[in-house]
Amino acid sequence: MADASKPVTADETQADDAARGRLAKGGKRRLSFASAASILGGLLLWELAGRFLVRNSLFLATPTQIVEEIVKLAASGELQLHMWTSGQEFFIGLAIAIVLGIAVGFITASSRLGDRTLGPWVTALYATPTIAISPLIILWTGIGIWSKVIVVVINSIFPMIINTDAGLRATDKHLLDAARCFGASRWQLFWKVSLPAAIPFVLAGIRLAVGRGLVAVVVAELFGARAGLGYLLIQASEVFNMPRLFAAVVILAVTGIVLTWLVGRAERILLPWRFAGDDR
Amino acid sequence: MTPKLEVRDISKSFGTLEVLRGISIDVADHEFLAIVGPSGCGKTTLLRTIAGIETSDTGSIRVDGKQVTKPGADRGFVFQQDCLFPWRTVWENTIFGLEINGKVSAETTARTRQLLQLVGLTGFEKYYPTQLSGGMRQRVNLARALAINPEVLIMDEPFSALDAQTREVMQLELTRIWQQGRKTVLFITHQIDEAVFLADRVVVLGRRPGRIKEVVPIDLPRPRGLAVKRDPRFVTYVDRVWNLIENDVRDSVREDATVAS
Numbered sequence: 001m002a003d004a005s006k007p008v009t010a011d012e013t014q015a016d017d018a019a020r021g022r023l024a025k026g027g028k029r030r031l032s033f034a035s036a037a038s039i040l041g042g043l044l045l046w047e048l049a050g051r052f053l054v055r056n057s058l059f060l061a062t063p064t065q066i067v068e069e070i071v072k073l074a075a076s077g078e079l080q081l082h083m084w085t086s087g088q089e090f091f092i093g094l095a096i097a098i099v100l101g102i103a104v105g106f107i108t109a110s111s112r113l114g115d116r117t118l119g120p121w122v123t124a125l126y127a128t129p130t131i132a133i134s135p136l137i138i139l140w141t142g143i144g145i146w147s148k149v150i151v152v153v154i155n156s157i158f159p160m161i162i163n164t165d166a167g168l169r170a171t172d173k174h175l176l177d178a179a180r181c182f183g184a185s186r187w188q189l190f191w192k193v194s195l196p197a198a199i200p201f202v203l204a205g206i207r208l209a210v211g212r213g214l215v216a217v218v219v220a221e222l223f224g225a226r227a228g229l230g231y232l233l234i235q236a237s238e239v240f241n242m243p244r245l246f247a248a249v250v251i252l253a254v255t256g257i258v259l260t261w262l263v264g265r266a267e268r269i270l271l272p273w274r275f276a277g278d279d280r
Numbered sequence: 281m282t283p284k285l286e287v288r289d290i291s292k293s294f295g296t297l298e299v300l301r302g303i304s305i306d307v308a309d310h311e312f313l314a315i316v317g318p319s320g321c322g323k324t325t326l327l328r329t330i331a332g333i334e335t336s337d338t339g340s341i342r343v344d345g346k347q348v349t350k351p352g353a354d355r356g357f358v359f360q361q362d363c364l365f366p367w368r369t370v371w372e373n374t375i376f377g378l379e380i381n382g383k384v385s386a387e388t389t390a391r392t393r394q395l396l397q398l399v400g401l402t403g404f405e406k407y408y409p410t411q412l413s414g415g416m417r418q419r420v421n422l423a424r425a426l427a428i429n430p431e432v433l434i435m436d437e438p439f440s441a442l443d444a445q446t447r448e449v450m451q452l453e454l455t456r457i458w459q460q461g462r463k464t465v466l467f468i469t470h471q472i473d474e475a476v477f478l479a480d481r482v483v484v485l486g487r488r489p490g491r492i493k494e495v496v497p498i499d500l501p502r503p504r505g506l507a508v509k510r511d512p513r514f515v516t517y518v519d520r521v522w523n524l525i526e527n528d529v530r531d532s533v534r535e536d537a538t539v540a541s
């Protein structure tokens with residue numbers, strides 16, 4: 001048998017992987033160039049259209065106007081205030097949704113009674129567009145930040161519950177048997193087998209929760225707030241300040257991209273075994 | 281002398297399907313015992329019963345004379361499927377049993393390091409299972425079972441998922457490893473030549489219900505190399521075992537075919 005000091009790359013499948021990796025890298029560079037060109041081209045067309053086609057600034061703001069507006073908002077400190085408000089609402093809500101969602105998912109996955117009593121609610125509410133009841137929540141709980149936190153929680157918690165539950169249930173039976181043969185207790189089975197096996201599902205749930213939570217913050221702020229990006233957006237639209245409205249939208253889009261990227265990083269850190277070999 | 285592992289009168293049915301009937305096997309200390317039988321004769325069920333994760337309808341299991349009903353560190357298992365934890369590295373997989381039993385210490389860690397060397401995996405400690413070949417994964421499985429230093433090592437068709445060449449190499453490796461510690465081994469397989477090559481005795485199981493047909497002592501010199509497989513005595517043993525289960529295997533294949541069609 002292969003002596004242990006021999007590098008594993010001698011292995012045929014590994015060599016294959018390496019070849020695929022090289023191909024992928026070359027291809028990737030070309031693809032990212034294509035994306036950059038596409039985005040720049042789009043921005044250019046947008047700018048030209050705004051300057052020469054749709055001259056009416058009530059309908060369209062050009063990229064340069066938007067950038068100017070963002071700089072202006074940042075200089076006056078308004079931007080920071082709105083981002084801070086929305087950020088608080090979003091992150092507090094997301095944190096509660098994640099912790100509570102994992103806890104409830106654990107209960108429905110591990111207890112029959114829990115599944116029977118909570119399961120129907122979860123299934124029904126997951127399918128309901130809970131965003132639709134945000135005006136009601138604002139009405140009940142006021143226009144402070146906590147009403148938004150609640151809206152974020154009720155929108156983000158369901159993918160967390162469903163994914164945690166599914167992940168815990170999907171644990172490979174053979175792995176559980178193997179652990180049991182070593183004398184693992186119920187707790188050990190959970191901590192050392194079910195939970196690590198469920199983490200990919202939980203992270204996918206967080207990805208969904210982030211998307212839903214972001215939408216929830218903005219929508220909740222539209223219905224009544226004193227600050228926040230959704231508030232900025234509705235204020236701008238009421239006075240037909242297009243550059244400002246677009247500025248808010250652009251900031252939200254960038255935030256969404258950054259958050260998604262962060263979740264991706266977290267996946268790489270928390271699931272090294274899934275990515276092992278990719279960047280070796 | 282009390283046997284190391286005593287399987288006494290084990291019977292088991294799943295509903296109306298009688299899987300095992302009155303299985304009694306004694307495995308002596310330092311003995312390598314193989315069980316062969318056609319697919320579906322209840323080998324895995326017997327093993328799960330010995331592991332304590334399946335309860336039998338009758339009978340008892342003893343290790344060193346003490347009855348066991350639950351899983352424990354006195355028995356180490358290597359499974360038919362690849363059961364490594366994908367999120368654990370080779371090293372973390374290997375010490376899993378020690379962790380579960382709260383036995384991670386400087387001493388056991390050093391011992392585990394030696395074990396990895398014994399199975400030829402030094403240098404791969406930080407690899408994840410997906411980065412290993414099938415043969416390497418089964419070595420980790422073996423190391424994981426041995427790490428808890430069990431009284432009896434129980435293996436369920438550990439090489440069945442490997443290709444023919446790797447399988448042959450792994451058989452050799454296993455005899456080499458076994459030769460070092462002479463652990464008591466119960467080895468389950470449906471490959472007859474594998475059983476004869478590895479074992480001191482071969483227990484032949486019949487099917488429907490699974491029961492012992494015959495016990496064949498294998499009197500071949502040790503340590504055994506691949507040359508043994510060309511020894512006329514080896515060929516005679518294989519023939520003999522094959523004759524014992526031939527009809528059962530035909531039946532099992534025919535049944536599978538009718539079920540499939």
Ligand SMILES: Nc1ncnc2c1ncn2[C@@H]1O[C@H](COP(=O)(O)OP(=O)(O)OP(=O)(O)O)[C@@H](O)[C@H]1O
Pocket residue numbers: 294299317318319320321322323324325326360470
């Ligand atoms: N949990 C179970 N419930 C019902 N029937 C089962 C269960 N486990 C096994 N069986 C049945 O018991 C019989 C023996 O199964 P077992 O897995 O022990 O066979 P085996 O000898 O290990 O076969 P193979 O060589 O294919 O691994 C089979 O017919 C199988 O369908």
Ligand SMILES: [Mg+2]
Pocket residue numbers: 323324325360436437
């Ligand atoms: Mg089996």
